[in-house]
Structure formats: structure tokens, C-alpha cells
Amino acid sequence: MTAPAPDTHTLASRTAQLLADMRKARPLVQVITNFVSMDVTANVLLALGAAPAMVHAPEESPDFIRKAAALVINTGTLSAPAAQAMDVAAAAARTHGVPWVLDPVGAGGTPFRDATIASLLRRRPSVIRGNASEIMAMARIAGLTNARGGPRGPESGHATSEVEDLAQRLARHALCTVAATGAVDIVTDGRQFVRLANGSALMTRVTALGCGLTGFIGAMLGTPNADAFDATVTALAAYAIAGDIAAERTDAPGSFRVAFVDALYRLTSDDIVQRLRTA
Amino acid sequence: MTAPAPDTHTLASRTAQLLADMRKARPLVQVITNFVSMDVTANVLLALGAAPAMVHAPEESPDFIRKAAALVINTGTLSAPAAQAMDVAAAAARTHGVPWVLDPVGAGGTPFRDATIASLLRRRPSVIRGNASEIMAMARIAGLTNARGGPRGPESGHATSEVEDLAQRLARHALCTVAATGAVDIVTDGRQFVRLANGSALMTRVTALGCGLTGFIGAMLGTPNADAFDATVTALAAYAIAGDIAAERTDAPGSFRVAFVDALYRLTSDDIVQRLRTA
Amino acid sequence: MTAPAPDTHTLASRTAQLLADMRKARPLVQVITNFVSMDVTANVLLALGAAPAMVHAPEESPDFIRKAAALVINTGTLSAPAAQAMDVAAAAARTHGVPWVLDPVGAGGTPFRDATIASLLRRRPSVIRGNASEIMAMARIAGLTNARGGPRGPESGHATSEVEDLAQRLARHALCTVAATGAVDIVTDGRQFVRLANGSALMTRVTALGCGLTGFIGAMLGTPNADAFDATVTALAAYAIAGDIAAERTDAPGSFRVAFVDALYRLTSDDIVQRLRTA
Numbered sequence: 031m032t033a034p035a036p037d038t039h040t041l042a043s044r045t046a047q048l049l050a051d052m053r054k055a056r057p058l059v060q061v062i063t064n065f066v067s068m069d070v071t072a073n074v075l076l077a078l079g080a081a082p083a084m085v086h087a088p089e090e091s092p093d094f095i096r097k098a099a100a101l102v103i104n105t106g107t108l109s110a111p112a113a114q115a116m117d118v119a120a121a122a123a124r125t126h127g128v129p130w131v132l133d134p135v136g137a138g139g140t141p142f143r144d145a146t147i148a149s150l151l152r153r154r155p156s157v158i159r160g161n162a163s164e165i166m167a168m169a170r171i172a173g174l175t176n177a178r179g180g181p182r183g184p185e186s187g188h189a190t191s192e193v194e195d196l197a198q199r200l201a202r203h204a205l206c207t208v209a210a211t212g213a214v215d216i217v218t219d220g221r222q223f224v225r226l227a228n229g230s231a232l233m234t235r236v237t238a239l240g241c242g243l244t245g246f247i248g249a250m251l252g253t254p255n256a257d258a259f260d261a262t263v264t265a266l267a268a269y270a271i272a273g274d275i276a277a278e279r280t281d282a283p284g285s286f287r288v289a290f291v292d293a294l295y296r297l298t299s300d301d302i303v304q305r306l307r308t309a
Numbered sequence: 310m311t312a313p314a315p316d317t318h319t320l321a322s323r324t325a326q327l328l329a330d331m332r333k334a335r336p337l338v339q340v341i342t343n344f345v346s347m348d349v350t351a352n353v354l355l356a357l358g359a360a361p362a363m364v365h366a367p368e369e370s371p372d373f374i375r376k377a378a379a380l381v382i383n384t385g386t387l388s389a390p391a392a393q394a395m396d397v398a399a400a401a402a403r404t405h406g407v408p409w410v411l412d413p414v415g416a417g418g419t420p421f422r423d424a425t426i427a428s429l430l431r432r433r434p435s436v437i438r439g440n441a442s443e444i445m446a447m448a449r450i451a452g453l454t455n456a457r458g459g460p461r462g463p464e465s466g467h468a469t470s471e472v473e474d475l476a477q478r479l480a481r482h483a484l485c486t487v488a489a490t491g492a493v494d495i496v497t498d499g500r501q502f503v504r505l506a507n508g509s510a511l512m513t514r515v516t517a518l519g520c521g522l523t524g525f526i527g528a529m530l531g532t533p534n535a536d537a538f539d540a541t542v543t544a545l546a547a548y549a550i551a552g553d554i555a556a557e558r559t560d561a562p563g564s565f566r567v568a569f570v571d572a573l574y575r576l577t578s579d580d581i582v583q584r585l586r587t588a
Numbered sequence: 589m590t591a592p593a594p595d596t597h598t599l600a601s602r603t604a605q606l607l608a609d610m611r612k613a614r615p616l617v618q619v620i621t622n623f624v625s626m627d628v629t630a631n632v633l634l635a636l637g638a639a640p641a642m643v644h645a646p647e648e649s650p651d652f653i654r655k656a657a658a659l660v661i662n663t664g665t666l667s668a669p670a671a672q673a674m675d676v677a678a679a680a681a682r683t684h685g686v687p688w689v690l691d692p693v694g695a696g697g698t699p700f701r702d703a704t705i706a707s708l709l710r711r712r713p714s715v716i717r718g719n720a721s722e723i724m725a726m727a728r729i730a731g732l733t734n735a736r737g738g739p740r741g742p743e744s745g746h747a748t749s750e751v752e753d754l755a756q757r758l759a760r761h762a763l764c765t766v767a768a769t770g771a772v773d774i775v776t777d778g779r780q781f782v783r784l785a786n787g788s789a790l791m792t793r794v795t796a797l798g799c800g801l802t803g804f805i806g807a808m809l810g811t812p813n814a815d816a817f818d819a820t821v822t823a824l825a826a827y828a829i830a831g832d833i834a835a836e837r838t839d840a841p842g843s844f845r846v847a848f849v850d851a852l853y854r855l856t857s858d859d860i861v862q863r864l865r866t867a
Contacts, residue, residue, distance in 0.1 A: 077562050083462025085462070090422055093418075109645045140648035235634045373697060567846055
């Protein structure tokens, strides 16, 4: 059932082109994210050339979403009012045909969190992006497995290689693109499937870089003519390549964060074409 | 009706003096700001030598405001509870004669936001600081124009040159100082008017630097003997000069943010006198 | 009543060993902290090798706490819902025998804040960490003094030398370890007492580094076989030594924050043994 993966060169060219398209379009991205990631997500999006707007109130989301090119929802630092705000925004995005990406931070961690995420899944995200434990938990929430995921807080207890099949089944079930990120990233829409191999272990030592990546997926979803699968591959590949570049400049997380934001800002098509690696 | 603008040298001397006064006074500034800007606003104020306190609960604002030299209210990441907290704090500031500055992030964006901002305007801010779109929206909220502002989320869709007249009318109407910031910053109290020309385009690629600037205005308002117009000019001029200095050290936003905070900390009277430019 | 302080070399060896134990254990730390400190606290914990999880909702804290090795509660940016979330989490920590540390930011500032902190004190924290003004206010809240503390927002109006006796009485009264941090840090459990003399004044020019330190105490509390007193001494000593190292690299707060996170990540046993100073 799975289509053959495109060769690396084709993938890199498409990634470079879509990134350029996004920078040109400067999409306005509505972001509902956790308190830890607010700063870094906004800075990642600005460095990339997108226009983030952290708007979450149920009183204004339905108005604001009409102007937005895409919506990002991230379940970190969850609360009951936040869950309601997410539901209103996701429903409004569906009503107005605005694509949206779900980052189910901590999925599998508590019943409250899983119930919130189950509700969001019914609002039909265009993309789901999580670590392997979170994707495993999402598959269980969707009724596709009994495996429990077992995250350690926001960290994964699994490698993405363990969820390749589940990710594809989840994508087919939820009619969306699914990305599981880790040492190797995987992306699938249930038909297409790629493994991406760039990135640095230091990315796990800086808080909320995964949340920033989901923001980037939102910006790509808001780019004219980018379909959900290609948008997701572009964000993951470009982000991990910026990680490689930053890791060449420093070996510690404080300066890595700075170098990483700089690398996103400076990232060129050549960087992508020369560095993109699949697995 | 407008007073002649002071010459650049006079402006620079006054700015350098007031900044020195603020550093000596170390004003305690109560800040109610959005979640994106919490970190950078606090760091900007600490680097400048002020003492920020992020206190927002309606249960304690009326007690806390008595100790504060000034109050900052910023409407980013708005919610119904936040709107109520802002209203309580602004009312308490008026009761106790504490000057306050309003940063109407996203004004014109949604009816909910505009209604909140209209209520805050009735609490009589000492200073309003926004981008050109936000100042245009404020003028509409105040009944002075039918123009709608048209922000793209937190970004401006207009240049400050388009709102010079509106800013002056808004200042006269609301009996306050109005600042519109952009490539050129303008400040007016309805009688005095200046254009400031320092600053770097990289400042728009780091999140919440506008919010940090509003925090700085708060610190200047809390400085003994600084009137609202001079306080605002001082903050805008010194901030943009620090931006110039940081832009001489790097060309990318991650390292720019670091260099900018360093520049605020190190900023000297000589820097101000030698670099301040008007337009 | 007070035990003789261990000699500096013994203290340094124990500190180096416990830090190594923590890095090996990678404790999952549940953190309920203020919005200003979210980013830096998470980054401090990740740089040190711990696993922070910012989980606060009353709907999930009682479930989540069972997986956590320790809990951190910080009262900055307080609100009524946050106070309730803290109370539920602290109660759950006690029920499940999870150690927890209280950072009473702004204690003494307003009646609302003091009432919240009094309730938390009844939940029996394992450690209390504050500046001298906050520890003085805690002693008053506990009925041990009439002195009012007098903080300037989150800043201390006192030196730790002024609260040595009160800290020891508070530790005995509340059956916990008490740390007051400043130019000299003091730690006591009512029987043992040490003064630590590392650290840089630049640490007060970066927001929320005190909150990050309390997070670090949480990580040490979650380390197997670390008692509360030794855990606290380890966190304070290692943190201040990282401050010394960072201050050798820069003299301004923007770059200091970056260098400080790098220094925490790179900190070695040799650094601790060679640099630790008592007073």
C-alpha cells in the first residue's frame, strides 16, 4: 500500500522550494501553545520568516482564525480553560477550512490529557507531530493499539523505529499526516513514507524545540500549494539541518539555542540540497 | 498647535540624563504582559537596571500597586480573566496616582480585543505605545477615524508616517502621550512631536521586543521628575540605539537578542549623544 | 544545637558525587512555576540532565505526581487558579511521599500571596528556598517573628546574614531544610548549617535564575539517597560555581545567561572541588 519513497535529491529540491515559498508568503500562523514554548516558538517562526500570533481566547479565536493561514495546537501545560480554548479554535479552523497541526505533548501521561487529545482528534487535524511515545499514545487513543506509550513527562520512552507501522495506521485512520520525531524522524500520510536522518542530540537539551518544530509545520501548512505531507517533510528536514549547522558551532545547549535560531534564519537552499539525509 | 521639535543634541542630552536618573532610582515596575514576552521583558528591565514585578492577580494588584513606581499593561495573549486583571490594576493605578502605559497588542484584530482596549482607554493611560496599525485602531476605538488599522496578528500593516496626524489627535483626545514605533518612531503628547530614526530591522525578527520597549517606558515613567513625553522619548531613543549597537555585532536574530540585552546593559551617555538620530 | 559545618573539601566531594548521581538518575521533576521562569527553568534542568515536566492542572497533577521523583512549586505570577493547582499538587506529593520544594516568590508582598504561602506551608515542603526578604516573610507567616521582610517585588531588601537565626528557627518549626540565597547563600535543616560563597552579581540581572535554582533543588531531591539538606547544598553550590564560570566569559547579562546554561551543562567534579568556597 505504501508508495516508494522519493529519492533524496528530489526530496531536498522540493524541500528547498517549499521553504522559499513559505518565506515569500510570510504566512500568519495562529498558535495555541504551552507557556514553556511561547518564547522559542515565536522566535523560531520569526527567524524563518513567518508571522506568529499567539491568540487563544475562545472569545476571539473564531474571528481571528479567518485571517490566519494555519493553526497550531500544542497540549503542553494543559488546563481545563486551555482545553476549551483549543477545542473552540480547532472547530473554527475546520469551519473556515484553515489547516491545523496538533502537537499532543504528554499524550499517554494522564487520563485528563488523553481525554483532551481524543476530543481534538475528532476535530480532524491536518498533521499530528509528536515523539514516538506520544504517537504510540495517539494510536491507542484512536483505538488502534493497546500499547501505552509510556512517556517520561515530555520525553519519549521509545525510538521512532518502534512506531513506523502505528504511525501509518494512525495516518490512514485519522486521514492526516503523522510525524514522529527523534534521532530519526518519520513522516507518513498512510501512503507515502519517509525517514529523515539529520539533527543533533543537543536539540533534546533545549526546551520546547519540538514545539517550535510544530510551529514550523504550521507555517508550512499555511504556504500556498503545500500539501500536508510535503509541508511536514519540509519543516522536519529544514529544522534538523539547522540543528546540524548549529551543532558545528557549539557543544553546549545555551549557545546551541542561539546558534540554532541564527541557522534557521540563514538557512539556504544549498544547505538543504547538500545536507539532507534520509535513512 | 504643535511645538517645534527640540534639536537633536538637546534631545540626546535629556535622554542620557533621564536614563541615568532611572538607573539610579531603580523603579519597581508592575508588569501585566503576555506570555510570549514575559521572559524578554523581565530581562530587558533587569539589564536596564529597573526592578520588574510580574504581578497580575486581581486579588493582589490593588495592594501591590501602592509599592510600584509605574504599571505596564500589554494586551497580547488576551483572555477574559486577563482583561479583568488589567482593568483592576489600571483602576488601582489611577486611584493611587501611579502612571501607567498601555501596549494595545493586536488592536483592531477582533471585536473582543477592541472592547477590552476601549475599557482600558477609559482608565486613562499616561502613555500608549503601539505599531502604526495598532495606533490607527486605537484612534478608531476612540472615535477619531473610521480607518481599521489592519494588523497581521501582532505585526503592523502600516508605516508610522501614515499615522502622524492620528497619533496627535489621539494624544489630545486621550490626554496622554502616544508613541507609534516602526522604522521611524514617532512620539507626541498632542503638542510636542518628535521622529526618531535609530534601530535595526532585526528587532522585528525577535519576538516581543516591542513589549520589552513598553516595559522600558514603564521604568522611565516610574523615574522621579520624568514627564510622560520625555520618559517615552528616552525609552524609544535608548532602545533603538541599543538595537543599532547589537546590529553591528551580528546579522541574525538568535545572537541579536543576546547582543541587544548586552547593549542595553552597557549603554552609555556617550552612546546616546553620539548616535541619536531624528527624522 | 547546631552541628559543626563540614570542612569545605568534604562538602565539595559530596556535592560532586551527588551531582553525578543526579545526572545518572535523570529524575523526572514536576514543576509548577511562574510564567516568567518557565523557559529558563526548563532549560536549566535540561542542561543539568534532569527531565522537567511543567504539569499544573488540578485535573492531572494527582495522576502525574506518581511518576515524578520530585515536585517544585513557585509562587511567582500567582493567581487564584494557580494557588488551587499548587495546593492540589502539594497535597498529592505528600500523599505519595514525593519530596517537594517551595519557592515563595514575593512572600510578604501582599495579603493574598501570604495566605497562599501559609496554606502551602501546611502541606509540609521538604525544602524552602528564597531570598532573605522572602525567608524573613516566611518566618513571620509561620508565627516566628513580627519582622515584615519588605521585598521590592521579587528582589530582596535584606542580606542573608540578617536571617541566619530566623532560617534555623523556620527549619526547626517546619521540619524542613531552609535556604536563603544572595551574595552568600545559607542552608540549614535546623541542626546543620553552611554558608556558601560562590556566585556572580550578574545572576541578579537575568530574570528567574532563582526560580531555576529551585528547579535544580527539585532535581536533587529526586535523586536516590540524597537527603534534603545535602540535596539543597549540592544545588546551591553547583549553581553558583556555574555562575562564577560564566562570569569569567562575559560581563553583560544577555551573554551571561547563555554562558551560564553552557556552564551548567559542562560542569565537572573538578570544577566543584577546585572552586567551592564557604564563608
